[in-house]
Amino acid sequence: MTLTLGMVTIDTTDAETLARWWAGQTGAGITQTNDGWFVVLEGGGLPVMLAFQKVDEPTPGKNKIHLDLGTADLDAEVDRLVSAGATLVERRGDESFRWVTFADPQGNEFDVAQH
Template structure:
């Protein structure tokens, strides 16, 4: 399980469930939300805290897709923000942030 601190666990857990095709499996009165399924290899959990730790997160998700540009645009339309487009002709990935600023990357699947 990978757990992220957040000021609104249900809102952020629901966003991640929608983006990954998973579902909110447990709500726990909005204090500890667990997201499962949708092909996720791990459970994502979101823990409500009064204040998140400032600065860049030290742990992040790396997700893969068959169409990097289309998936980036879909996530941006859903409320993610673009941190940067990275890589070269051999390997490309985009760093985004979820609606609460937690960074994650998406990359083209490697053969």
């Protein structure tokens, strides 16, 4: 028996707002809203569904799961994401492989790598 990835779910105190932000960054569409408690994105640049689950309080500390995203033009993507409301956490790597760690508007960290 094997497992397959169905979706990546992120806890948030405002599922609809964060889902709209990620939809804008990935070109995905919101396909389910479930009265704002569980919002699903599909399509665009996403190979799997991305879901946002409303919680009363976020888990304390660093998020346990993060997204690793790719782009052909890392420098342009850094500028675009920061302009869209992401926070640049750290530039990493070297000339052979570069990536940047960001936080989305609710502090969830994610990485974008040059590919």
